Amino acid sequence: MKLSSTFVLWTFLSSALFAIAAPANDIRGDDDRESSDKNSKSLKSMERKYKRSIREILDKRDRNHKCNARTVSIRREWGSMSRGDRLDYIKAVQCFTKKASISNPNVVPGARNRLDDFAAAHIQETNNIHFNGNLYAWHRHFVWTYEQALRQECGYQGAQPYWDWTINADDPRLSPVFDGSKHSMGSNGKVIPHGATLLTAFGKDFTLPPGTGGGCIEKGPFSDLKVNLGVNPVILPAAATAAAVAAAATAAVGTGIAPPNITTVDARIKVNTTGINPALQYNPRCLTRDINLFWSKQTRVSDVEFVLGCPTVDCLEKRADGWEFGPDVPQPLIHAAGHFAVGGLQNDPFASPGDPVFFLHHGQFDRLWSIWQGQDLKNRVNQVGGTKTPFNEPPSAPVTPDDILAFGAIAQPVKHRDTHSTIDGQYCYMYD
Numbered sequence: 001m002k003l004s005s006t007f008v009l010w011t012f013l014s015s016a017l018f019a020i021a022a023p024a025n026d027i028r029g030d031d032d033r034e035s036s037d038k039n040s041k042s043l044k045s046m047e048r049k050y051k052r053s054i055r056e057i058l059d060k061r062d063r064n065h066k067c068n069a070r071t072v073s074i075r076r077e078w079g080s081m082s083r084g085d086r087l088d089y090i091k092a093v094q095c096f097t098k099k100a101s102i103s104n105p106n107v108v109p110g111a112r113n114r115l116d117d118f119a120a121a122h123i124q125e126t127n128n129i130h131f132n133g134n135l136y137a138w139h140r141h142f143v144w145t146y147e148q149a150l151r152q153e154c155g156y157q158g159a160q161p162y163w164d165w166t167i168n169a170d171d172p173r174l175s176p177v178f179d180g181s182k183h184s185m186g187s188n189g190k191v192i193p194h195g196a197t198l199l200t201a202f203g204k205d206f207t208l209p210p211g212t213g214g215g216c217i218e219k220g221p222f223s224d225l226k227v228n229l230g231v232n233p234v235i236l237p238a239a240a241t242a243a244a245v246a247a248a249a250t251a252a253v254g255t256g257i258a259p260p261n262i263t264t265v266d267a268r269i270k271v272n273t274t275g276i277n278p279a280l281q282y283n284p285r286c287l288t289r290d291i292n293l294f295w296s297k298q299t300r301v302s303d304v305e306f307v308l309g310c311p312t313v314d315c316l317e318k319r320a321d322g323w324e325f326g327p328d329v330p331q332p333l334i335h336a337a338g339h340f341a342v343g344g345l346q347n348d349p350f351a352s353p354g355d356p357v358f359f360l361h362h363g364q365f366d367r368l369w370s371i372w373q374g375q376d377l378k379n380r381v382n383q384v385g386g387t388k389t390p391f392n393e394p395p396s397a398p399v400t401p402d403d404i405l406a407f408g409a410i411a412q413p414v415k416h417r418d419t420h421s422t423i424d425g426q427y428c429y430m431y432d
């Protein structure tokens with residue numbers, strides 16, 4: 001398969017290009033860049049328009065409506081929350097990681113706590129909900145379910161925070177999310193010189209340049225958190241980096257065959273003697289991070305504006321996932337960039353919710369969908385697009401509003417359409 005080799009090359013070459021230019025901007029047409037400079041298309045004005053359009057609806061609703069201007073909960077950016085509010089959130093998450101798992105031990109033998117239940121649901125659904133028309137809808141309900149569980153099971157009173165990547169895109173280590181203080185979501189991982197991260201998912205190979213950490217979280221909350229699920233992507237030793245990555249890229253060209261001696265997530269998952277996905281088995285270890293400046297720099301305001309410039313929700317998914325022009329054409333991919341910017345466990349597309357910061361990243365990702373919808377609520381709120389397989393490989397049926405999304409043990413299945421509006425049905429929230 002030729003496609004996977006392209007991904008290896010893209011991630012490899014883009015890391016090589018990094019010193020010279022920001023490749024994220026290179027494939028955009030001049031038209032896109034010009035329009036994103038215009039005031040009406042600026043992120044700030046799109047945020048304002050989104051908030052205005054939601055407020056207008058809420059203001060018209062009287063008190064008998066379950067979701068009105070008084071009851072709507074406001075999700076805020078981590079850095080704009082008071083230290084007390086941040087502590088409340090951290091305490092609720094810590095409580096959650098100490099509550100017993102509700103997963104069926106025959107299905108998810110490795111789950112020990114409630115956070116594991118969420119990681120398990122994500123592992124079980126990974127191949128149904130990424131690089132396809134379910135991406136935004138599934139993750140919206142996933143984050144909302146988590147927020148409700150923190151409130152119901154751990155007494156949390158606030159709303160789910162989000163991490164606006166654009167604020168510290170140059171260096172997330174400086175962000176209040178990752179500064180390692182007791183009001184943060186924990187620090188970067190301990191600095192361990194290491195090589196590239198190799199992972200295979202969705203039928204493709206990804207080679208990620210090494211980040212600035214690599215080890216266990218050193219300081220702050222969650223430095224003592226045990227991750228129980230998932231099979232880590234393979235990290236090459238530092239000494240082997242340049243040669244091994246080059247060899248991986250060269251060997252893969254035109255063959256699509258993973259080079260020898262590189263074990264990938266998928267390959268390890270196939271080594272399966274029990275009939276249960278090894279990612280769902282008990283694999284206790286520390287929480288790793290590897291803050292990655294190459295990827296964080298692909299989450300700038302201009303990258304967000306580029307994604308939000310989409311006319312359809314199908315485009316919105318493909319642009320955010322980096323395959324607007326096809327699965328084999330290299331493009332920026334802001335959704336993955338937010339994960340890879342944190343690195344470590346966030347490099348694992350299956351088990352990444354085992355790091356609580358996942359929910360701040362996906363809060364921001366959900367916010368992008370909300371802002372995009374808010375530019376033309378009438379025509380956009382109920383739009384669906386895309387199909388049900390990652391990269392539409394193999395080709396699958398188009399997503400419809402009546403499709404059912406599954407959530408393992410953490411939630412009842414929901415219809416795609418019931419995730420579309422954040423102020424109707426079960427939901428009642430908006431972004432600040």
Ligand SMILES: [Cu+2]
Nearest residue numbers: 122130139349
């Ligand atoms: Cu996901």
